[in-house]
Amino acid sequence: MANFINYQNRDDLMSKIHRIGQCITRGNGRSYGDSALSETYVSCLQHNRILGFDENKGIIKCESGILLSEIIEIFTPRGWFLKVAPGTKLITVGGAIASDVHGKNHHKDGCFSETVENIALMLSSGDVVQCSHRKNRELFLATCGGMGLTGIILEVSFSLKPISSKNIEQTTIKTRNLQETFDAFEEYADDTYSVAWIDCLSKGKLIGRSLLMTGEFSQDRNLQYVPKKKITIPFNFPSLVLNYLAVKSFNALYYASAKPGVSHQIVDLDSFFFPLDSINSWNRVYGSHGFVQYQFILPKNVSYEGLLKILKKISDKGFGSFLAVLKLYGKHNDNYLSFPMEGYSLALDFKMQKGLLDFLKELDQIVLEYEGRFYLAKDARVSKKVFESGYPKIEEFRELRQSNKMKDKFSSLQSKRLGL
Numbered sequence: 001m002a003n004f005i006n007y008q009n010r011d012d013l014m015s016k017i018h019r020i021g022q023c024i025t026r027g028n029g030r031s032y033g034d035s036a037l038s039e040t041y042v043s044c045l046q047h048n049r050i051l052g053f054d055e056n057k058g059i060i061k062c063e064s065g066i067l068l069s070e071i072i073e074i075f076t077p078r079g080w081f082l083k084v085a086p087g088t089k090l091i092t093v094g095g096a097i098a099s100d101v102h103g104k105n106h107h108k109d110g111c112f113s114e115t116v117e118n119i120a121l122m123l124s125s126g127d128v129v130q131c132s133h134r135k136n137r138e139l140f141l142a143t144c145g146g147m148g149l150t151g152i153i154l155e156v157s158f159s160l161k162p163i164s165s166k167n168i169e170q171t172t173i174k175t176r177n178l179q180e181t182f183d184a185f186e187e188y189a190d191d192t193y194s195v196a197w198i199d200c201l202s203k204g205k206l207i208g209r210s211l212l213m214t215g216e217f218s219q220d221r222n223l224q225y226v227p228k229k230k231i232t233i234p235f236n237f238p239s240l241v242l243n244y245l246a247v248k249s250f251n252a253l254y255y256a257s258a259k260p261g262v263s264h265q266i267v268d269l270d271s272f273f274f275p276l277d278s279i280n281s282w283n284r285v286y287g288s289h290g291f292v293q294y295q296f297i298l299p300k301n302v303s304y305e306g307l308l309k310i311l312k313k314i315s316d317k318g319f320g321s322f323l324a325v326l327k328l329y330g331k332h333n334d335n336y337l338s339f340p341m342e343g344y345s346l347a348l349d350f351k352m353q354k355g356l357l358d359f360l361k362e363l364d365q366i367v368l369e370y371e372g373r374f375y376l377a378k379d380a381r382v383s384k385k386v387f388e389s390g391y392p393k394i395e396e397f398r399e400l401r402q403s404n405k406m407k408d409k410f411s412s413l414q415s416k417r418l419g420l
């Protein structure tokens with residue numbers, strides 16, 4: 001049984017930190033992998049106060065347990081939005097920094113850490129230090145993307161961007177194969193947001209056909225944001241429901257639902273940025289054995305070749321995923337373990353079934369062959385060797401943890417598995 005540690009304030013946390021052994025911080029538990037799993041957790045969720053907002057600079061100061069959804073509800077009607085929004089708003093600011101999350105605009109605006117002005121971090125000693133791009137820079141670079149392994153993020157200042165609407169002007173481009181998908185990404189690379197859904201079971205000449213969605217905030221001055229209503233999946237689907245034929249049919253229907261060529265529509269920000277958040281317990285469609293999320297990124301010069309190889313392997317084998325999301329990424333940042341690099345990333349959800357884990361090991365080898373890497377926030381299975389080959393600064397991260405006694409205090413199932 002896991003041991004949950006809550007705390008009243010800094011002093012209370014400091015005294016508890018001294019008394020407990022190894023632990024990991026928990027945000028809202030939305031990571032797909034084992035990064036927030038440990039025998040002992042420190043929960044930041046109750047610490048969700050906004051501590052200040054500078055209207056001139058758009059800088060918010062808050063406690064780390066606040067959810068992005070809470071920030072959006074308060075600030076959208078006032079004309080502000082997150083500079084970087086991942087595919088779910090149900091995560092904490094602490095979790096956004098620890099995974100250094102990215103959104104549909106990475107090719108333009110980078111990761112969440114690029115919006116951060118300052119972090120107050122509790123170290124294993126219980127001392128609280130401030131770090132930023134300028135102050136205690138090494139600690140900052142290790143903390144952003146560091147999966148809670150450097151300390152407990154207590155408070156954060158980060159910047160928002162001004163918006164004039166809660167709506168997005170969305171363009172949908174329907175492509176017939178992977179080459180057209182890549183061409184469309186490049187043609188629309190000036191658009192702020194872009195993401196493609198790929199039909200990963202299409203074969204032959206149709207391989208890589210997709211719906212690329214790009215978007216910009218509308219200028220219609222409608223800031224009357226009301227969070228989207230949710231529906232709930234009430235029970236685990238029987239595992240036969242999501243078989244090969246079902247995924248193939250879903251993919252074909254979804255692809256057919258878009259108009260040929262290029263189409264335009266206005267959608268609200270929840271539909272554009274956070275489509276899965278409107279379905280409570282969406283994971284139940286995968287049945288009681290659950291699913292495995294598989295996300296990798298490949299350098300740009302080999303992205304097309306590597307992705308073609310991987311998509312061919314998936315469609316030949318028939319391990320279908322109806323959530324197959326392709327994104328374009330811009331330059332990497334200096335953080336030790338942040339996932340993005342300039343290139344393309346594919347994220348897939350595979351229903352857990354016999355043979356899947358061995359199949360994923362085969363895909364891992366292709367990712368390695370093309371010098372790609374895996375995303376810690378989405379991983380519970382890659383080997384130490386596979387993981388570290390994608391991260392050139394891994395040894396610096398390990399040394400920092402060792403020399404600052406972080407390793408004695410902060411550890412997760414993931415950090416143990418990967419020797420972080």
Ligand SMILES: Cc1cc2nc3c(=O)[nH]c(=O)nc-3n(C[C@H](O)[C@H](O)[C@H](O)COP(=O)(O)OP(=O)(O)OC[C@H]3O[C@@H](n4cnc5c(N)ncnc54)[C@H](O)[C@@H]3O)c2cc1C
Pocket residue numbers: 024025026027028029030031032035036044064065085086087088090091092093094095096098099100101102103146147148149151152153154276377378412
């Ligand atoms: C539907 C869905 C869509 C997603 N889309 C994207 C996406 O588009 N882009 C993207 O980058 N990610 C995406 N993610 C992943 C998600 O954004 C990250 O896993 C995020 O870190 C989860 O935050 P959390 O608050 O739930 O943290 P948790 O899952 O609880 O923890 C995640 C990590 O953060 C650490 N942590 C949390 N709080 C703190 C703190 N206060 N101090 C120190 N460490 C802390 C934990 O130790 C752990 O290592 C998605 C996840 C889901 C479920």
